[in-house]
Amino acid sequence: MKRKLLGIVPLVTAFMFMLTACGAPAAPDTPPGVTPPAGGTTQTELMVLTPSLAVSFDPIQSNDSASAEFARLIYSTLVLMDYDTFEVLPGLATSWDLPDPQTVNMQIRSGVTFHNGDPLTAHDVAFSLERAGASVQMAPILGMIDTVVAHDNYNVTIHLDIPFVPILRHLSHPAAAILPMNYLLEVGEDEFANAPIGSGAFMFDHLVIGDQQVKVRFDNYWGNVSQLERITFRVVPDPSTRLIEVSTGTADIAMGLAPGDLAGAEADPNVTVMRRPNLGTDFIWMNTQRPYLNNPLVRQAINYAFDTQAAIDVVWMGAGAIAHSPVMPIVWGFVEQPPFETNLDRARELLAEAGYPDGFSTSIWWNAPNVQRQQVSEMMQFTLAQIGIDLSIETMEWATYLERSDVGEHDMMIIGWTTVTADIDYALFPLLHSSNYGPPGNRGFWSTPELDALLEAGRAETDDAARMEIYAEAQAIIRAEAPMLVLRQGEILMAVNPNLRGLELNPNLSHNHATIWFE
């Protein structure tokens, strides 16, 4: 009842703000990727099939890509990112300056309203960012936010705990969404998560738990109003079933195509396959505090032994690209490292040099039911047997997998990481800084004082060239110490309705469906 009433409010207030919305200058305000169709869309409802729904509708409660994708449509952020150049673009903030690496001044766009009709002001910004900065779940992304001061309705200053240069890229993450302060304080956090309100292109309509989640268009959106009227996300756990539904026309987008189905989907005239390299990587952690693996020569040997190109071809059917570093090539700060050319003899030499000419026994973990990781484990076992390492394979489900690796019970484990901010700090600091052992990301339990110092200096350096140099050194250390075996750079594989247009795949996996239209 309450939800319905709230839905009507924006319609009533729409006219009040229409003038301001239309009067805003077009070019810098346009969110990236929006190409309005000439003759309008032929279909106004979008059905998206997803492996899982958002864990929480509160943008700071869960750091998973389904939640980020939901937040992307419902809420707005201060800045947006161009996913071709990774430039920061204006969002709710129209301009900004960074007087020092610990301070950001921002001017907030006027005339923006929330779905319930409340105007969005600097006070909402201050409230939302301070709340996000205190969130445990979002600590790696926004934990550096200390206080946010609203000077008037349209000017804020963000103060950071530490000098942190990539802050603008972090503010483009959906977790930094601006929430309606008055509404949230009035209904409380729990009710807010049930009936979220933002200022995004779509309004939350309803949820059928474990099945589907429906969003409807917000006509008073501050950017370009979507051509679609309704977006439904429906859960279909099996990737092949998702593909079949798109092929038969009962859905428009199948997220996460199985590599095995790729060839079939590309040959299917009823399906268009969309692909794009993403900011994610699949890699194998080597727990550097375990016997044998604590020796960098052993870790190098394993890197030399394993044929990652074969793994990409066999396991992922060629999807993705070979990578030699946990930093993906499209991430800001990437410096090419010399690859570990597959060479079993070199691997044997290194093992002998490390003092294990006859090999040893160790283990690798994968989490069921991730069949790609299972196949990598089996390939790794087969490879390492050839250099005398006896590798046993252990399976567990996801929660146990994290719980046991949080405390470092594993030897090797296969996992992924997405550098959602597209800045090298987020690719390295959570994974390899000694302050992040276990849950935040450092499951290799690896640290050297040199790298710690470089990673700390890198996030505080304001000069891009100097910053780049710091990270070049850091990446060289990582290459030499090899705490991980990088399997590949990930690739987004999506099967869509052939008439679907206007969808720009977002390398950080939270795609903006509001720009879609149908031909």
Add this chain to the structure above:
Amino acid sequence: MDNNTQNATVPKTKKPKKQSRFREVWKRYKRSPLAIAGLFIISCIILLALSAPFIAPSVDGMPGYNLQDWGNVRQFPSSEHIFGTDHLGRDVFSRIAHGAGISLRVGIVVITIGITFGITLGSIAGFYGGYIDNVFMRIIDIFLAIPNILLAIAIVAALEPGLTPVMIAVGIGAIPIYARTVRAQVLTYREQEFVEAARAAGASDFRIIVRHILPNCMAPVIVEASMGMAGAILAAAGLSFIGLGIEPPLPEWGAMLSEGRIWMLAGYWHLTVFPGLMIALIIFALNMIGDGLRDALDPKLRSGFSKRHFERLKVQAAQKIQEQSQATTVTKEGVA
């Protein structure tokens, strides 16, 4: 209706000649072509399991079922790989052959666990009766109240995935059925004269149970075991299919089916068809053997068990009547 069939069969039962129990059972067993087919299939599978180390020997310490060839993945069946190769380039036939041993081992171990504990619990409960019976049977009832596969999933989840936990889990699930079967049998024998006689002669309870009662109870247990083995193999394959069974790269058939499943839409049928066919074959064969044994070991068991057997009994009776050209007409007089 019961009257009719009994009238038809009872006079036909020949008096057994003096011959060994085994020959007598075999003679009745081989009358059923399906039972013979079952035995033949199982023999082939046992032979396959035994010859697996020769069909696919290990190379450089890498077992024959895990010889990967990444340049040669998902090949369709050919003269070189008669069942094709799998997603990591391993020969599917080699894996099937090694998998046969795993399935048979699972079946045998599970049945051994089930029979050992089932007979012990069932015979003690049946023999002593009273509160021992009550306590034992209520525990069994608790186990029976939980679906077998759920019980197995819970046990495997509590232990960790692997072949041994799966065998233990399915084995525990198999105990109740044997316990109940044995208990029912013991109840019918414990008051009979030969038991009285043994007791009068001063035999201990243990001796009475093991030497006098249990041998008489074995027929239904053997039948149950051959059927139960099929169930156990299927349950283990099911657990492997959902990822709770064996650890890769062991070629358990259920796990192979599960691994091949993701390639089905892409048209690689041989990754699922062959392991699926093998599971179907071994289950079919064991069930046929179970049916044959049931008929052979104790013809009395037939009518009491299922409608299917009752129907078959009627057909057999009618055949015999024809064979012997007796002008017996089955009348309808018993029908109300």
